[in-house]
Amino acid sequence: MNIQQLLGIELPIIQAPMAGVQDHRLAIAVSNAGGLGSLPCAMLSPENLSQALRVIQESTDRPFNVNFFCHHVPAPDHSREALWRKTLTPYYEIFGIDSETIPTGPGRQPFSREIVDILEPFRPPVVSFHFGLPEPALLDQVKSWGSKILASATTVEEAIWLERNGADAVIAQGVEAGGHRGMFLTEDPTTQMGTFSLLPQIIDAISLPTIAAGGIASSEGVTAMLQLGAAGAQIGTAYMLCPEATTSRIHRQALRSSTARHTALTNVFSGRPARGIVNRIMREIGPFCDTAPPFPMAVSAMAPLRAAAEKQGSGDFSPLWAGQNTSGCREISAAEITLNLAGLPLSG
Ligand SMILES: Cc1cc2nc3c(=O)[nH]c(=O)nc-3n(C[C@H](O)[C@H](O)[C@H](O)COP(=O)(O)O)c2cc1C
Numbered sequence: 001m002n003i004q005q006l007l008g009i010e011l012p013i014i015q016a017p018m019a020g021v022q023d024h025r026l027a028i029a030v031s032n033a034g035g036l037g038s039l040p041c042a043m044l045s046p047e048n049l050s051q052a053l054r055v056i057q058e059s060t061d062r063p064f065n066v067n068f069f070c071h072h073v074p075a076p077d078h079s080r081e082a083l084w085r086k087t088l089t090p091y092y093e094i095f096g097i098d099s100e101t102i103p104t105g106p107g108r109q110p111f112s113r114e115i116v117d118i119l120e121p122f123r124p125p126v127v128s129f130h131f132g133l134p135e136p137a138l139l140d141q142v143k144s145w146g147s148k149i150l151a152s153a154t155t156v157e158e159a160i161w162l163e164r165n166g167a168d169a170v171i172a173q174g175v176e177a178g179g180h181r182g183m184f185l186t187e188d189p190t191t192q193m194g195t196f197s198l199l200p201q202i203i204d205a206i207s208l209p210t211i212a213a214g215g216i217a218s219s220e221g222v223t224a225m226l227q228l229g230a231a232g233a234q235i236g237t238a239y240m241l242c243p244e245a246t247t248s249r250i251h252r253q254a255l256r257s258s259t260a261r262h263t264a265l266t267n268v269f270s271g272r273p274a275r276g277i278v279n280r281i282m283r284e285i286g287p288f289c290d291t292a293p294p295f296p297m298a299v300s301a302m303a304p305l306r307a308a309a310e311k312q313g314s315g316d317f318s319p320l321w322a323g324q325n326t327s328g329c330r331e332i333s334a335a336e337i338t339l340n341l342a343g344l345p346l347s348g
Contacts, residue, residue, distance in 0.1 A: 152182025217328025
C-alpha cells in the first residue's frame with residue numbers, strides 16, 4: 001500500500017516535521033498542495049499546541065501530521081551537568097556568561113497523557129513519533145480515534161520493533177537525514193546506514209508500508225525511492241528555505257553557502273546524535289563530546305552561547321540542522337517544492 005492510500009493524500013510526499021525551523025504555516029501549505037504537511041510539536045507548550053491545531057483545522061480540510069518525541073527524560077545528574085558546563089567554560093568566558101545563572105532542566109518534553117488529552121478533540125489524521133513509540137495505553141488511545149501512526153526507524157531492528165508495537169507505517173531514516181537521528185534501540189552511530197541501503201533491508205524485513213527519508217531532494221530522488229519499493233518519501237531539508245518555514249536568517253545563510261556541503265552527526269547541541277552543518281563548536285569540542293549529558297539535558301547549557309553568538313550574527317554555537325543533500329533547498333513556496341518533488345508542474 002502506498003501512502004496516498006494509507007493517509008488519504010494525493011502525492012507520495014510527506015513534509016518532514018522539523019522542530020525549530022517551522023510552524024503550522026509550512027504544514028498547511030504542504031497539505032493544501034496535496035502532500036502531507038507535518039507540525040513538529042516537541043517544543044510546543046500545551047497552549048501553543050492547541051492553538052496550532054485550531055489554525056490547521058481552519059486552514060485545510062486535507063490530512064496533516066502532528067509529530068512528537070518519545071524519549072525518556074533522564075534524572076537530573078548534577079555532576080554530569082557540572083562536567084558539561086566545565087567543557088563550555090572557555091566559551092562562556094568569551095561572551096562574559098556567568099554559568100551559575102543558567103537554568104538547568106530538560107529542553108524537550110516527551111509525548112504524555114496531557115498531550116493525548118489536548119489532541120483528542122482534534123483527532124489528527126496522522127500522528128508521527130521520533131525516538132520510538134509512546135507507552136501502549138497512550139498509543140492505543142490515539143489509534144482509537146483513527147489516527148494513522150508513523151514512526152522513524154534507523155535500523156532494521158527498530159523497524160521490526162515498530163511493526164510489532166503498533167505503527168501503521170515505518171519511516172526508514174537514512175543517515176543522510178538532517179536533524180536528530182530517530183534511533184531508540186541503539187546509541188551506536190556506527191549502526192546508522194544510508195537511505196539506499198536501509199530502505200530495501202527494512203522493506204525485506206517488515207510487511208508495513210515503508211517511507212524513505214534522508215537525502216531526497218528532487219523528483220528523481222523520490223522516483224528512485226518509489227522504485228526501490230518505498231510507499232512514499234519524507235523530505236525535510238529541501239523545505240528549509242521556503243518562505244513558509246521559520247528558519248532563522250543565520251541558518252538560511254549557512255544553507256545557501258558552500259559550507260552546507262559539510263554536515264556531520266553531533267551530540268553537542270542536545271545530547272543525541274543529530275545532523276547539522278559543521279560549525280565552530282562542533283569542530284572544537286565534537287562532533288561527539290563525551291561530557292555532553294544525555295538528551296535533552298545538553299540543550300540548556302548551550303542555549304546562552306547560541307543566543308550570545310546569534311546576537312553578533314554568528315552561527316558558531318547554533319544547531320544548523322541540515323541533511324547531506326541541500327541541493328533541493330530553494331527560496332520558493334512550499335507548494336512549489338511539493339509539486340516539484342512529485343514531478344508535477346506548478347499548475348498541478
Ligand atoms: C531542521 C530539522 C529538524 C528536524 N526535526 C525533526 C522533528 O522535530 N521530528 C522528527 O520526527 N524529525 C525531525 N527531523 C528529521 C526529519 O523527520 C527527516 O528524517 C529528515 O529531514 C529527512 O532527511 P532530509 O533532511 O535529508 O530530507 C528534522 C530534520 C531537520 C532537517
